[in-house]
Amino acid sequence: xxxxxxxxxxxxxxxxxxxxxxxxxxxxxxxxxxxxxxxxxxxxxxxxxxxxxxxxxxxxxxxxxxxxxxxxxxxxxxxxxxxxxxxxxxxxxxxxxxxxxxxxxxxxxxxxxxxxxxxxxxxxxxxxxxxxxxxxxxxxxxxxxxxxxxxxxxxxxxxxxxxxxxxxxxxxxxxxxxxxxxxxxxxxxxxxxxxxxxxxxxxxxxxxxxxxxxxxxxxxxxxxxxxxxxxxxxxxxxxxxxxxxxxxxxxxxxxxxxxxxxxxxxxxxxxxxxxxxxxxxxxxxxxxxxxxxxxxxxxxxxxxxxxxxxxxxxxxxxxxxxxxxxxxxxxxxxxxxxxxxxxxxxxxxxxxxxxxxxxxxxxxxxxxxxxxxxxxxxxxxxxxxxxxxxxxxxxxxxxxxxxx
Ligand code: SF4
Ligand code: SF4
Numbered sequence: 001x002x003x004x005x006x007x008x009x010x011x012x013x014x015x016x017x018x019x020x021x022x023x024x025x026x027x028x029x030x031x032x033x034x035x036x037x038x039x040x041x042x043x044x045x046x047x048x049x050x051x052x053x054x055x056x057x058x059x060x061x062x063x064x065x066x067x068x069x070x071x072x073x074x075x076x077x078x079x080x081x082x083x084x085x086x087x088x089x090x091x092x093x094x095x096x097x098x099x100x101x102x103x104x105x106x107x108x109x110x111x112x113x114x115x116x117x118x119x120x121x122x123x124x125x126x127x128x129x130x131x132x133x134x135x136x137x138x139x140x141x142x143x144x145x146x147x148x149x150x151x152x153x154x155x156x157x158x159x160x161x162x163x164x165x166x167x168x169x170x171x172x173x174x175x176x177x178x179x180x181x182x183x184x185x186x187x188x189x190x191x192x193x194x195x196x197x198x199x200x201x202x203x204x205x206x207x208x209x210x211x212x213x214x215x216x217x218x219x220x221x222x223x224x225x226x227x228x229x230x231x232x233x234x235x236x237x238x239x240x241x242x243x244x245x246x247x248x249x250x251x252x253x254x255x256x257x258x259x260x261x262x263x264x265x266x267x268x269x270x271x272x273x274x275x276x277x278x279x280x281x282x283x284x285x286x287x288x289x290x291x292x293x294x295x296x297x298x299x300x301x302x303x304x305x306x307x308x309x310x311x312x313x314x315x316x317x318x319x320x321x322x323x324x325x326x327x328x329x330x331x332x333x334x335x336x337x338x339x340x341x342x343x344x345x346x347x348x349x350x351x352x353x354x355x356x357x358x359x360x361x362x363x364x365x366x367x368x369x370x371x372x373x374x375x376x377x378x379x380x381x382x383x384x385x386x387x388x389x390x391x392x393x394x395x396x397x398x399x400x401x402x403x404x
Contacts, residue, residue, distance in 0.1 A: 002053045007093040007224040009047050009086075016082045017044045023074035023084075028335045028353055029067050037064050040074035040084055047091055057098040065091045067349065069342055070220050071303035071335035072253075076310070085308060086260055089219045089227075096222030104222070107341070111217040112226030115181040116233075118212075122157055125185035129153035149381040150186060157185045162209035165195050172202035172287075175278075176241030176271075178234075178255070181213035183248050187374050193398035194247045194275045200401065201287040205245075211237035214246070215261070216254035220340050231261035235268045244268070247275035247394065249311075249373040250340075253304035274305065276372055279394055280314035283321045291400050293323025298366045299393075300357065300380060302373030306333045315372055315393040322393075322400035326370070329360045338379035350379075358383035370396060 003009075023040040024030050030039035037046070046064050049055045065088065072085045096104045114120045132152050160179040175198060177191075184191065195205050215230035235258070238244050246252035252274035258265030282288045297319055305311045312333075316326045337343070337353030361369055361384060369384070370393045371377050380390045 001056060001098070002050060003057075003090075003094055005090075005093045005097050005224060007090045007228075009051065009090040011051055013083060013087060014044060014048045014051055016080050017041065017078075018080050019045075020079065022079060023077045023082075026073040026077045026332070028069060028071065028073070028337075029349065031334075032349060032352060038067055040078075040082075043068060043091075044082070044084075044087065047087060050094070057094050059099070061091075062095045062099055065095055066345060069303075069335045069337070069339040069349075069353075071339065072307040073303065073333065073335065076307050086257065089222075089224065089260075092220065092222035093224035094222075096224070107221040108218075108223045108226060111221050111341070112223035115213045115217065116215075116226070116230055118159065118161065118184075121181050121185065122159065125153050125157040125182070126155065128186075129155045129157060149378040151189070153185055154188055158188045160184050160188075160191050160195075160207045161211055162207065164204065164206040165199050166204050167199045167202045169202065171204040173243075174204040174206060174241065176238045176244040177205050177207040178214065178244060178246040178248075178251060179207050179211060180246075180248055180251055181217075183251070183374055187248075187377075187392075190247055190374075190392045190395055193392065193395040194245065194279070196402070197279055197282075197288065197394055197398050198245065201282045206241070208237045208241075214251040214254050216250050217340050219254060219261070228261045231255075231258050231265050231268075232263070234258075235262055235264040238268055238271070242271060243278070244272045245275050245278055246272060247372075247392070249274060249276075249302040249305035249309070250375060253308035256309065274309060274311055274314075274372075275394055276305065276314040276318060277309075277311050279397065280317045283317060288321070289401055290321040291323040293400075294325040295323060296327050296364075296366050297324040297396070298329050298361050298364045298369040299326040300329060300336065300361065300369055300371040300376060301333045302371060302376045303333070303335050303339075305372055315370065318393045318397050319370055322397040324370075324396065327364050327366060329364060329369075330357065336376050336379045338373075338375035340375060343379070351383075354379050354383040358385075361388070 036042040215227035219227035336357040337350040
């Protein structure tokens with residue numbers, strides 16, 4: 001049968017792979033298993049076999065695609081510039097379309113519909129916030145560790161979309177700001193820090209009311225038509241903004257790829273900046289201060305910052321400007337195993353990678369870690385010792401400059 005959706009990998013995209021194998025050593029699932037079918041090259045071979053109608057999209061194909069973390073480390077190593085993240089999103093869309101099951105329906109309901117609805121996310125956040133305050137999760141077997149991975153959600157839950165913030169003086173410009181889905185309520189301190197830093201630099205910050213979730217989780221989980229719908233809504237919502245600032249690495253990476261998802265998406269993508277790159281550029285331009293200090297801080301690179309966007313130095317620069325000395329924990333930048341719904345689908349691999357990351361961080365002896373992605377933060381909080389704080393680099397920067 002071959003492919004059936006509009007999002008399938010194309011023959012030309014698949015043929016870009018020259019089978020050199022340079023991506024194998026950087027792939028976490030290949031390193032963990034030693035299995036070619038758990039490598040980027042093996043996954044591309046399976047996609048090619050479907051493209052050439054040699055095999056069907058079956059359960060084995062679904063398993064081979066499902067074990068991929070979509071970390072995109074393979075893209076950095078690839079001399080042939082294979083767009084592996086795009087290929088994998090297409091393959092996942094095919095699995096969802098050709099092998100519909102309870103998981104497909106659940107995925108579509110949660111990542112394709114519910115998180116695109118602000119009222120549904122607000123309602124969920126109220127429930128989680130109330131559960132956190134009543135300490136109910138501690139009574140549920142196995143739930144305590146998972147809920148400890150979350151920050152305490154403020155009640156009443158805040159919402160960013162539909163608001164604007166002005167600097168103290170005449171604005172030097174206006175930026176659009178992505179509220180996101182759970183980021184808006186579950187990581188509201190990060191939003192507050194980024195908005196206040198942008199105000200301090202002299203920007204007016206506007207978070208348009210009619211925006212929605214960026215669609216990254218839907219795209220990664222195969223709910224491709226929902227991801228395309230969300231991208232189209234955001235293209236409309238952010239019309240007219242020269243810059244769109246996004247403070248979750250997974251969201252900024254996905255929005256920079258909107259050209260694949262909807263008409264007008266490439267134009268929006270060209271206006272998206274990750275908050276780390278934007279704030280680092282404002283510090284470099286002298287629009288934001290640098291503070292003295294060399295307090296050691298461990299740093300963890302989210303895959304969608306380091307691999308998908310090649311943003312490595314900028315969060316370190318922000319931390320230095322906040323008076324910290326970043327200490328490397330994993331120069332290879334291996335995935336922490338969070339990867340959206342991966343923790344639920346592949347708990348053993350996710351735990352293996354999460355524990356490995358925790359050991360690397362704990363080996364530094366430092367009790368504060370900077371990470372710029374909510375999924376990574378949750379994963380680190382799950383596996384790190386209780387005394388270790390995980391926070392966003394721009395939260396630390398805002399805390400430092402607001403205290404002077
Ligand atoms: S995206 Fe990550 S897990 Fe998937 S094949 Fe590439 S390196 Fe391996
Ligand atoms: S590095 Fe690129 S070209 Fe080489 S096997 Fe991996 S995906 Fe294919």
